Amino acid sequence: MKLVVRVKLLPTPEQALALEATLHACNEAANWLSGQAYGHQVTSRARLQVMAYTALKARGLSAQPALHVLRKVADAYGTLKANLKAGNLGKPSSKRYTKATGKPISFRKDAAQPYDDRCLSWQTADRTVSLWTVTGRMKNLAFTGQDDQLAVLASHRKGESDLLYRGGQWYLIATCEIDEAEVNAHPASFLGVDMGIVNIASTSTGKRHSGRHLNRRREADRKLRSKLQKKGTKSAKRRAKRHAGKEARRARDINHKISKSIVAEAQRTAQGIALEDLGGIRERARLRKPQRVTLHSWSFRQLGTFIAYKAQRAGIPLVHVDPANTSRECSQCHHVDKRNRPSQAVFTCRSCGFVEHADLNASHNIADRGWMAWVRGAESQAPALALIA
CATH class of the missing domain: 3.30.420 (Nucleotidyltransferase; domain 5)
Structure with missing residues (x-):
């Protein structure tokens, strides 16, 4: 089963500025790409990559962050299409439907940015991480959390992690794969x-x-x-x-x-x-x-x-x-x-x-x-x- 563990980052003032610049750059790029996708009516990840990958790298993103921005935008439009098809946003004539489809999807400047193992590495024993930023690779970024959560992180982390800024604090949200216990097939009651x-x-x-x-x-x-x-x-x-x-x-x-x-x-x-x-x-x-x-x-x-x-x-x-x-x-x-x-x-x-x-x-x-x-x-x-x- 999948669990998500959230750890709190403890950046220095210089590291915090670099993280902020990185998050803003990624979401500005996502907003630009969303406008391109809306204008050209192209929302699939493959077609977006052909159309905008080079332009995203020219905006200061390296290869993996650019691909994550592409996927984030494609996933957002995929979710919108699914909601429209399911009727979750009302009928095509409704105000809610018109509002959702009448402009490109926008991303907050502090919206979470996904990282994979190519652009983020964990040093769980030292409680530090190393990750990509627009100013270069940031090393020795300290983090903290509850002991039981850190134990799960050290033993079961697998997949992507999201960089998140919330309430004046920086966090990393990591996905963990944990083996499920065998279900009790004969409960007493x-x-x-x-x-x-x-x-x-x-x-x-x-x-x-x-x-x-x-x-x-x-x-x-x-x-x-x-x-x-x-x-x-x-x-x-x-x-x-x-x-x-x-x-x-x-x-x-x-x-x-x-x-x-x-x-x-x-x-x-x-x-x-x-x-x-x-x-x-x-x-x-x-x-x-x-x-x-x-x-x-x-x-x-x-x-x-x-x-x-x-x-x-x-x-x-x-x-x-x-x-x-x-x-x-x-x-x-x-x-x-x-x-x-x-x-x-x-x-x-x-x-x-x-x-x-x-x-x-x-x-x-x-x-x-x-x-x-x-x-x-x-x-x-x-x-x-x-x-x-």
Whole structure:
């Protein structure tokens, strides 16, 4: 399986200037090439290489970076074509469709630039890298990261790495190939995981990852964001941008911790993991207005992805089940009635009188459905790529 490890670069001021110049030159070249591709209606990598390879080298790029720019532009137009064909940008007459096709694709000056082993080499023992820049080969560029991630990097790195500038910091994102553990073909049972707003995740063993404290923090974040947006000054916009990054990192960290706990619990008890298929939840959910903001702003998909790739790495079977009525169905007699939920936290079956915490009852239903799906052979496939942050 593929994992992505992000390491933080520690450049000197001179090295930082060279990295900045390199990133800007590559993306300026990509924007120039995108304009040529749009004007000549040429978007395949092979035809772009014939048309513009010499010109890209004349703009200060060496052979491999020029090829990476060619591929980046070709891939961007390939993705656009796929989205247009799938209808993701609306009908040809829509404003969104017209906006996407009415001008060349543009790249931010700080957009990531891919490197391969011909223009970047890792000295993992010394925690340094050597890479191509527009000012020449840069050697002894230091990097750092968590010990477990650096161990994965040293043992399993394979393929390209991306140079990235974000939030005033420089990073390299490296792809690693890790052997998958053998999947447990005979799980004792399934650990059901119910995702929600008050409790971010509740398992069928009774463990709840509460979101009350987090929700208070997020409410304060929303108020600050609204205040800064109303103010509208340059300093307010800069502060809002920095704060948005903090929110995303906090949510990512919490999702990693929750997913790690769930996978460890399943591994310890020799169980599989059953998750709700939350595709389209934004359209299906009927919530009060205050809850809508919470639902649409929390990254449930990210949490599910983290659980999936950690389970795949540990050899834990994973299934996704239909979420319909999991919160209204009695886990004992399977009677379904919306009146079974008199409040957010309480489940009381109108048929058999069974009483339990609502999230725990839902997680039991998810576990049961996961077991039935496994028996029927509906094994889920975990994503092939995920991030370690």
